[in-house]
Amino acid sequence: MMREIWTYLETDGQGDLFPASKELLAQAKIIAPAAQEKEEEDAFRICAVLAGADHDNLAGAAAKALQSGVDRVIVIEGDALAVYSAEYFSDAIGRLAETGKPAMILFERTTDGMDLAPRLAARLDAGMISDCVDIEKKDGRLLWVRHAFGGTAAVSVAFREENRPQIISIRPGSFGGAGRAAKAGEIARGAESTASESGADTGAITFVSYPSGGTVSGGTVSGGTASGEIASNDVASGGIAARKAGEKIVRPELAEVLAAASDRGADPASASVIVAGGNGAGPEGFKLIEELAELLHGAVGASRVAVDKGWISHSHLIGQSGITVTPDLYINCGISGSVQHIVGMRDAKCVISINKDPKALIFNVSDYGIVGDLHKILPALIAEIRRHRG
Amino acid sequence: MNIIVCVKQTPEAGKGEMDPKKGFVRRAGGRQMINPFDLYAMEAALRIQEEAPDTRIIALSMGPESAASVLRDCIALGAETGYLVSDPAFAGSDVRGTAKVLARAVRVIEKREGIRADAVFCGAKTVDGGTSMLGPELAGVLGLPQVTYALHCNLQGGALRVEKEDDRGNRIYKVPTPCLLSFTKASFQVRYPMIARILQAESMEIPLLSAEDILAEEAADGTSAAAGPAAAGALGAGTAGAAMEVVDVQLRKLEKQSQIIEDPDPVKAVTALAQRLFSEGIL
Numbered sequence: 001m002m003r004e005i006w007t008y009l010e011t012d013g014q015g016d017l018f019p020a021s022k023e024l025l026a027q028a029k030i031i032a033p034a035a036q037e038k039e040e041e042d043a044f045r046i047c048a049v050l051a052g053a054d055h056d057n058l059a060g061a062a063a064k065a066l067q068s069g070v071d072r073v074i075v076i077e078g079d080a081l082a083v084y085s086a087e088y089f090s091d092a093i094g095r096l097a098e099t100g101k102p103a104m105i106l107f108e109r110t111t112d113g114m115d116l117a118p119r120l121a122a123r124l125d126a127g128m129i130s131d132c133v134d135i136e137k138k139d140g141r142l143l144w145v146r147h148a149f150g151g152t153a154a155v156s157v158a159f160r161e162e163n164r165p166q167i168i169s170i171r172p173g174s175f176g177g178a179g180r181a182a183k184a185g186e187i188a189r190g191a192e193s194t195a196s197e198s199g200a201d202t203g204a205i206t207f208v209s210y211p212s213g214g215t216v217s218g219g220t221v222s223g224g225t226a227s228g229e230i231a232s233n234d235v236a237s238g239g240i241a242a243r244k245a246g247e248k249i250v251r252p253e254l255a256e257v258l259a260a261a262s263d264r265g266a267d268p269a270s271a272s273v274i275v276a277g278g279n280g281a282g283p284e285g286f287k288l289i290e291e292l293a294e295l296l297h298g299a300v301g302a303s304r305v306a307v308d309k310g311w312i313s314h315s316h317l318i319g320q321s322g323i324t325v326t327p328d329l330y331i332n333c334g335i336s337g338s339v340q341h342i343v344g345m346r347d348a349k350c351v352i353s354i355n356k357d358p359k360a361l362i363f364n365v366s367d368y369g370i371v372g373d374l375h376k377i378l379p380a381l382i383a384e385i386r387r388h389r390g
Numbered sequence: 391m392n393i394i395v396c397v398k399q400t401p402e403a404g405k406g407e408m409d410p411k412k413g414f415v416r417r418a419g420g421r422q423m424i425n426p427f428d429l430y431a432m433e434a435a436l437r438i439q440e441e442a443p444d445t446r447i448i449a450l451s452m453g454p455e456s457a458a459s460v461l462r463d464c465i466a467l468g469a470e471t472g473y474l475v476s477d478p479a480f481a482g483s484d485v486r487g488t489a490k491v492l493a494r495a496v497r498v499i500e501k502r503e504g505i506r507a508d509a510v511f512c513g514a515k516t517v518d519g520g521t522s523m524l525g526p527e528l529a530g531v532l533g534l535p536q537v538t539y540a541l542h543c544n545l546q547g548g549a550l551r552v553e554k555e556d557d558r559g560n561r562i563y564k565v566p567t568p569c570l571l572s573f574t575k576a577s578f579q580v581r582y583p584m585i586a587r588i589l590q591a592e593s594m595e596i597p598l599l600s601a602e603d604i605l606a607e608e609a610a611d612g613t614s615a616a617a618g619p620a621a622a623g624a625l626g627a628g629t630a631g632a633a634m635e636v637v638d639v640q641l642r643k644l645e646k647q648s649q650i651i652e653d654p655d656p657v658k659a660v661t662a663l664a665q666r667l668f669s670e671g672i673l
Contacts, residue, residue, distance in 0.1 A: 020557075086526060086536055111557045115538045118485070118523035122530025127486060127633025130521045143637055148519050149401070156638040164633075250535045252552070252563035259559055296673075308577045315557050320517065321427075321575040329672060350672050351646070352663070358652060368666065369650040370659045380660040388668055 005032055005044045006102040010112060015060025020172060023270055024108040025068050027175045034135045037142055045071040051092055053082035062205045078210030084112060086119040087251035092210045094123035097165050107169040114169060121167045128167040129157050133174040144168060150343040172269035173326045266299035268316055273298030273329045276318060279305040280334020280356060280374060286311050288378040289333055295385060303335045319344035333374040337362025391445045392505045393435045394496055396512040397428040397464060399457040424460040427513025430573040433580045434543055435511050436468050441545050446470055450495055452488055458596045465591035466583035473499055477600040479622035482629030489527035490626040495599055498607045508567040514539050514574040525572030537563050540571045601625055
């Protein structure tokens with residue numbers, strides 16, 4: 001029997017994949033052969049799953065997924081999917097999975113991924129493992145490795161049920177920096193012409209339609225709530241299991257998308273170099289931090305205080321209430337090193353800390369440190385690197 | 391508005407460890423306390439109560455009997471009461487099982503208190519296991535609309551207006567009730583309990599729900615044929631109901647050999663560091 005690993009992908013809204021989804025595809029290619037328990041078994045096929053309502057956007061993103069080497073793509077289309085919601089997306093993917101019976105469904109650990117994946121697990125009554133960083137085999141069993149207790153423990157977890165899809169969310173930057181490789185490839189490809197794009201094999205893309213709820217149309221909803229009584233009929237295109245009669249889905253209504261506070265370029269989640277700032281940095285310090293990050297082709301990170309003070313947007317927050325990063329180099333400036341921050345960066349390969357306080361806790365988890373004022377240290381460091389490079 | 395706030399007892403940040411044989415072990419000096427993210431959920435509920443004073447807040451936790459203390463913390467902050475779901479047979483429950491039991495407990499609370507739960511609040515993650523899965527799984531089992539990573543919310547008609555923290559720019563949602571919100575750290579401070587309420591909370595009785603109690607509450611005749619592991623299994627919880635199992639736990643060595651440079655001259659300090667970084671190929 002053919003076994004498949006499904007990967008849930010997000011689009012960028014303009015006919016391409018969201019960067020985190022590109023990373024997930026690269027990770028899936030590492031996971032697929034590693035997940036094969038016995039040599040005589042058929043290799044896992046990788047199937048990309050996309051959902052939404054904008055056909056051109058979805059078709060473009062689906063073609064990109066095929067180009068990156070997945071075996072096939074399923075696109076679920078429906079008016080109820082025009083705006084992302086865990087309620088409708090979990091129902092759509094759940095009903096697709098009931099007939100498609102994938103062995104696993106992978107998600108990247110983004111805010112949408114972690115909103116949707118557990119809801120889908122409940123929808124399918126399936127088990128889920130979140131924030132996986134590695135995969136290993138022990139006595140012929142497949143184990144997923146995740147970190148717990150603020151990163152102090154590596155926990156190996158196994159699924160106990162064979163008859164349901166296994167749902168797994170993957171930490172950005174894990175699996176040997178697969179995402180970084182994917183991004184590097186992206187840059188290389190971007191330099192070439194885009195002439196090859198027309199070569200996508202649309203034969204491997206399947207479009208299935210998702211029935212709309214009665215009162216849902218075009219993502220806006222009548223009557224103030226997004227509830228819809230849905231007919232029990234199956235859809236003609238197949239692939240989507242029938243909905244139970246009288247089943248009702250209620251979702252929140254998206255009222256507004258706020259602009260990110262200050263988006264400082266590259267995404268730290270999968271960057272190989274991060275320069276981060278905290279309470280000691282201030283708006284002026286962040287300008288220097290940005291300059292150094294750019295010089296090192298890295299991304300900017302931040303502690304909670306810097307985000308709360310509005311110096312930088314939440315997507316750059318590293319720590320317990322933000323993202324966990326594993327760059328090769330983590331340079332932090334004016335971050336004292338609260339437990340909440342350390343859990344987010346302790347797995348960086350090399351940590352360099354700049355702090356005025358010689359007793360700052362951050363020095364305990366640093367490979368190198370300089371005690372001093374970052375406003376003086378950073379310009380000197382930037383000059384030194386420029387000089388070294390000639 | 392009736393709000394059920396789900397809370398968990400977790401080790402103090404940075405003080406917890408796992409032992410492969412004994413499960414969780416406390417480090418010397420470490421305390422068991424309310425999961426910090428659950429406190430944000432509790433604070434959000436209290437802010438709703440300030441808007442609508444007739445709001446009832448009821449705390450709910452699943453855990454060992456010692457977890458009654460985190461329910462008392464919630465009462466000290468302003469919750470009316472707390473229910474503790476506790477049964478040795480629940481040991482080994484995974485998130486799926488926990489969500490199933492909490493969903494049933496919500497129904498028991500509704501029945502006993504004679505209310506409809508208009509909103510279920512919880513923390514977006516815990517500082518121990520940290521799976522971030524409970525909120526959406528519980529919403530899924532209860533069939534409620536959800537907003538995860540909520541920062542704050544307020545009443546808008548019969549609905550809740552919620553700001554959600556998001557990678558691609560925060561979003562504002564209007565959520566009809568009943569609903570489930572999971573909270574992450576907001577920019578506001580969480581309040582302290584009042585001394586008088588701490589004392590009051592100490593003496594309050596915390597209703598305990600075992601697996602058998604939940605089944606009995608649901609049965610027409612008010613009794614349950616099953617008890618212990620059989621009852622937990624019937625609820626989809628305990629080891630028997632778990633979809634996953636922990637096979638191995640390794641403690642991770644995290645201390646580093648630090649080379650710290652202290653020099654009053656920033657240029658000299660940077661030169662000393664940069665030379666090491668260049669020679670080791672780090673920069």
